[in-house]
Amino acid sequence: MATETSTRSVVPQGTLYRGREGMWSWVAHRITGLLIFVFLLVHVLDTSLVRVAPEAYNAVIETYKNPVVGLGEAGLVGAVLFHAFNGIRVMLVDFWSQGPRFHRQMLWAVGALWVLLMVPFLVRHLSNVFGG
Amino acid sequence: MAAPSLEAPRSTPYRRSASRRSNYEMYSWLFMRLSGAVLVVLVIGHLFVNLMVGDGISGLDFGFVAGKWASPFWQVWDLAMLWLAMIHGSNGVRTIINDYAQRDMTRIVLKTLVLVALVFTVVLGTLVIFTFEPCPVGPDGAFLEGVPSFCTS
Numbered sequence: 001m002a003t004e005t006s007t008r009s010v011v012p013q014g015t016l017y018r019g020r021e022g023m024w025s026w027v028a029h030r031i032t033g034l035l036i037f038v039f040l041l042v043h044v045l046d047t048s049l050v051r052v053a054p055e056a057y058n059a060v061i062e063t064y065k066n067p068v069v070g071l072g073e074a075g076l077v078g079a080v081l082f083h084a085f086n087g088i089r090v091m092l093v094d095f096w097s098q099g100p101r102f103h104r105q106m107l108w109a110v111g112a113l114w115v116l117l118m119v120p121f122l123v124r125h126l127s128n129v130f131g132g
Numbered sequence: 133m134a135a136p137s138l139e140a141p142r143s144t145p146y147r148r149s150a151s152r153r154s155n156y157e158m159y160s161w162l163f164m165r166l167s168g169a170v171l172v173v174l175v176i177g178h179l180f181v182n183l184m185v186g187d188g189i190s191g192l193d194f195g196f197v198a199g200k201w202a203s204p205f206w207q208v209w210d211l212a213m214l215w216l217a218m219i220h221g222s223n224g225v226r227t228i229i230n231d232y233a234q235r236d237m238t239r240i241v242l243k244t245l246v247l248v249a250l251v252f253t254v255v256l257g258t259l260v261i262f263t264f265e266p267c268p269v270g271p272d273g274a275f276l277e278g279v280p281s282f283c284t285s
Contacts, residue, residue, distance in 0.1 A: 030228060037221035041249055042164065042255045044214065047197070051260045054194035054268065054278030061192055074188065080175060082178045094165065128188040 021104045029086050032079040037078055070129030074122060081117055086112040160223055167220045189207040195280030198266035202282075207261055214257045222250040 017023055049057040063069075089106045093099040099106075183189050183202075199207040225246050233239045267283035270277050275283055 030224075032226060033221070033224045037225055040217055040221055041253055044218075044253045045271060048256055048260045050194060050197050050264060054198075054276055057194045057197070065190070070189075073183075076178060077183070084172045084176060084272065091169065092164050103195055122187055127275050128190045 021107045025086055025089070025107050025110075029083060029090070032083040035076070035079050036083060049109070065129075067129055073129075074125055077121060077125070078114070078118060081114050082110070085113050147175070164220060164223060167216045171213070171216050171220060172210065177209070178213060195279050198264075198280045199282070201261065201264050202266050211258065211261050214261070215254060218250055218254050218257075222246050 021081050046057075049060055064073075086107070088108050089103065092106060093103050149207070182192065182196075201210070226243055229239055229242045235244055267279050270276050
């Protein structure tokens with residue numbers, strides 16, 4: 001039997017998934033999801049103060065009204081919007097017959113939609129946070 | 133001389149039907165998509181009403197919450213959001229724990245913590261929504277400080 005001479009490079013050629021849109025959107029979906037879950041626990045706890053006393057709730061909400069928390073809130077809304085739109089993309093990949101074919105284009109659509117909503121939100125929110 | 137006998141390859145008939153294991157993970161997968169679709173509407177609506185309309189985040193105080201929960205519409209909205217988001221989130225964190233925690237004991241402890249947080253938060257939030265009093269009074273019968281203006285008018 002003739003020995004085959006391999007002409008293939010020893011350098012890995014990459015895959016369809018690893019290091020590309022599929023993997024990074026999955027990573028971002030996990031990180032934003034975990035972040036939102038942790039926030040949700042705190043959010044239900046602090047909102048529960050409305051059952052203690054109006055003043056207790058107002059006192060805690062007042063401590064949130066500073067630029068540091070304000071920027072955190074902007075990041076949180078950014079995380080929620082990405083997770084929401086990328087979640088719709090995941091559903092389309094899973095349930096729409098053409099979904100897997102257009103998953104990359106759909107990620108760009110997620111990004112476009114995200115920018116489209118984040119710009120008016122940031123104008124509104126940051127003028128509240130920094131406008132006093 | 134007796135003919136050599138071959139045993140039947142399988143003592144029981146080959147079963148073509150799926151195994152009888154539970155479909156728990158399939159339902160979990162399906163739940164993430166169904167609840168996710170509903171949550172997109174609930175959460176984005178929540179953010180829009182609380183952060184974009186009116187005074188935005190500067191307008192948030194007890195009176196704002198009381199004004200919303202005076203209406204059954206927002207009570208149902210927030211209740212659905214609480215339950216769906218907490219189960220969706222806990223199930224997502226369960227998946228992350230299963231992926232990264234390698235020791236059995238680590239997984240058991242972490243998932244127990246998530247379950248405790250889930251039950252505690254959902255029960256607390258549900259109680260708060262259903263027992264909320266928009267115009268609470270103190271022991272002297274007077275309205276507490278910070279009640280919304282519609283209580284006194």
